[in-house]
Amino acid sequence: MIFFKNATKNIAFILASMLCLSSLNAFGQKIEDQIKSINSIDEANQFILVNENIDAQIWTIAPQIDENKSSRIFKNRTIGDIFSDGTNLYKIIDSRKTVALRVSYIFLDGNKMSLQAINNLRKKIVNQYKNGAKFSDLANQYTMDSAKDGDLSWFTEGTMVKEFETAIKKHNKNDIFTIDLTKENWYYVALKTYQDQIVEELTILKVKS
Template sequence: MKQLLALLFFIPVLSFSQDSLEQELDSISTTEEAKTFAKTHKKANKSKLYTFNKEKHKTRLADDLFKLSKGAKKVVKSEDKTTYYKIIDKENVLHYRASYIYFDGNKMSLEDINKKRAKIMAQYKQGYRFDALAKLHSMDISANRGGDLGWFPEGKMHPEFEEAIKNHNTNDIFTLDIEEGKWYYIVLKTYDAKPIEEITVLKYTEATD
C-alpha cells in the first residue's frame, strides 16, 4: 500500500516537473536567454546551443527542425531520456565559397613561393584541375579536400581573405598575400555568394529513468 501511494505521489510530481520545464523552454525567445538556460542546466543535464546550416546538415533530424517555425520545438522520447529541440532563431545568412592553395612563408622564401604560384596558375590555365593541384601543393590540411573551403558566412575567415573573395567574380583565380601571418595563397572563387538558411537550436536532454 505504501509503495502504491509513493508511486501515485511520484507520477504527478514528475508530470509537474516536465510541465515546468516545457514552460521554461517556451518562455525562451532570444539567443541570450538560450545561452543563459544552457549554462544553468549544463551540469545537471545536457543542454547546448547548435547552429544548423541547410547546406551542411542533411540528416532527418535537421530536415525536421528546418520545417519548424521560430519558437517551435520538437520533442524526441526514448526509453531513458527525453530530448527537446527549441528553434531560437531562423534566418538566411549570406555565404561564400572558394578553394585555395596555401603556402607557408615561414617555411619557404617569398621568391620560391611566387615561382611556384606562377607555375601552378599556368598549369591551371592549361587545364589541370584545381583540386588536384591543391592536393599536390597546398601546405595545410585543406589539401585533403582539394582546397575546398565549403560554404562559409561573413566573419568566419580572415578579413583580407573575405574581402578578396567579395571583390572577385566566380571562376576568377588570383593570388593573395597576408603578410602579418606570412600566409600566401592561390585562390579560386568557385561559386557566387548566396543566402543559406540557418537555424539556432537549443537542445536539452533530460533523463527519464
C-alpha cells in the same frame, strides 16, 4: 542565492531539487515547458548555466548549405519552433540573413617559404590550372595544410578571417586568384567554385531528451 538557517532545511531543499531534476530528465515535456519561455541567446545561456545536469548547447546552422543529411529537419523552421528528432529537443531562438561563400584553395606558409618563392609557385599553379590541370590535384600536390582536394565547403560570412572573405567576395564563380594575409604570413591560390548565396542562419538551443 538562498542561504538556509539550519542543515535540515538545506537537506530538504537539496532532496527536493534532486527530485525535480530527476523529473526533468525522465519527462521530456518538462524540459520542453522550460524552453518555451526562452526567447534569446542570453536566456538560452542562462538555461544551460542553471541546468548543469542537462546536456544542452547553443549552435548555429544554415540548412540551405549544410551538406549533412540530418540538417534537413531544420529547413523551413522559424524563430520559436520547438521540435524533436527523437534524440534531441530543439528550439529556434534566433534567425538572420547572411552571405554564404565557397572556394577551393591552396595554402602556402610564409613562415616556411620566402615571398618570392611563394609568388613564383603561385604563378606556376595558376598556369597549370589554366592549362587543364584539376584544381583538386594541384591542391593535393602543393597545399601546405591537410585539406583534401582544397575544398573549403560552404561557410557563412564572419567564419573566416575578414580579409580572406573580402577577397573572395570580389570574385565570381570560376575565378582563380591569389590572397595574401601578410599579418599571419598566410598566402593562397583560390578558386571560387560557387557564386555567393544569401542564406538563413539559425541559432538553435539543442537539449538531449
